[in-house]
Amino acid sequence: MARAATTSDVFNAIAEQKRRQILVFLAADEKQVNEIVEGLRLDQPTVSKHLRVLRDVGLVRMRRNGRHKLYQTEAKAIRPLYEWASTFERYWSDQLQRIKQRAEQMAREQQRENR
Amino acid sequence: MARAATTSDVFNAIAEQKRRQILVFLAADEKQVNEIVEGLRLDQPTVSKHLRVLRDVGLVRMRRNGRHKLYQTEAKAIRPLYEWASTFERYWSDQLQRIKQRAEQMAREQQRENR
DNA sequence: TTGACATATTCCCATATAAGCATGTATTGT
DNA sequence: ACAATACATGCTTATATGGGAATATGTCAA
Numbered sequence: 001m002a003r004a005a006t007t008s009d010v011f012n013a014i015a016e017q018k019r020r021q022i023l024v025f026l027a028a029d030e031k032q033v034n035e036i037v038e039g040l041r042l043d044q045p046t047v048s049k050h051l052r053v054l055r056d057v058g059l060v061r062m063r064r065n066g067r068h069k070l071y072q073t074e075a076k077a078i079r080p081l082y083e084w085a086s087t088f089e090r091y092w093s094d095q096l097q098r099i100k101q102r103a104e105q106m107a108r109e110q111q112r113e114n115r
Numbered sequence: 116m117a118r119a120a121t122t123s124d125v126f127n128a129i130a131e132q133k134r135r136q137i138l139v140f141l142a143a144d145e146k147q148v149n150e151i152v153e154g155l156r157l158d159q160p161t162v163s164k165h166l167r168v169l170r171d172v173g174l175v176r177m178r179r180n181g182r183h184k185l186y187q188t189e190a191k192a193i194r195p196l197y198e199w200a201s202t203f204e205r206y207w208s209d210q211l212q213r214i215k216q217r218a219e220q221m222a223r224e225q226q227r228e229n230r
Numbered sequence: 231t232t233g234a235c236a237t238a239t240t241c242c243c244a245t246a247t248a249a250g251c252a253t254g255t256a257t258t259g260t
Numbered sequence: 261a262c263a264a265t266a267c268a269t270g271c272t273t274a275t276a277t278g279g280g281a282a283t284a285t286g287t288c289a290a
Contacts, residue, residue, distance in 0.1 A: 016277095066287070073206065075207035085197035086197065118247075181266095
């Protein structure tokens, strides 16, 4: 079995760096393909192909405007990713907290010695 | 050019569903390979290979214990992913807020009609 | 209608997978 | 020392990829 299709879910779609760039680029406002090409310095077919993948998994939405097409990031489609990552938040905070506590502990011991 | 290596970064490493499962499974406590195999019902070589990828990108840490190896998720390695996803948080909240505002607006109009 | 502009798709290629099966390696108990 | 246990790696195969170049499709303007 090969790797899962890039269009199989959000996790696979965002594995590609250029697609991540595109998503950031399109987060605030809708933009034409042209603007993406110039803004990110990618070839036009490359951009179109990545947009296709992003569209297939619902990470961007598109509307036509004359002979342009306007793409924009569908922010809410990123939530599954965000939520999955959040699963681990408590664990890394725990670790950070432990480190912090240890540091405070050491500071207290230092003080005691200096007294 | 093919797809970027699964070991090239966290984004590629977590594209695989089974690796995501493993990370969740190892989030709270360290576990032996054996336990992963049984807990997630995967073949042992499959698990070892996925662990290899996860280790290469720093998503799990390992220590030996006798003839076992204990793996645990390195939660802080997931932060880049979390932070990237957070970039979009304001956009999806904006959208949600807009939806909420629209709902409230409609409610007000309803009230006015009923008066 | 035709031409120009904007975007999408196709074809080819090099590359990297993930699964399954077989085998290798390390560590411990006896 | 040896057998058993616990993992890791090697090999093969089917499959999907992303880039580049060429080409197709779609839409407007004159």
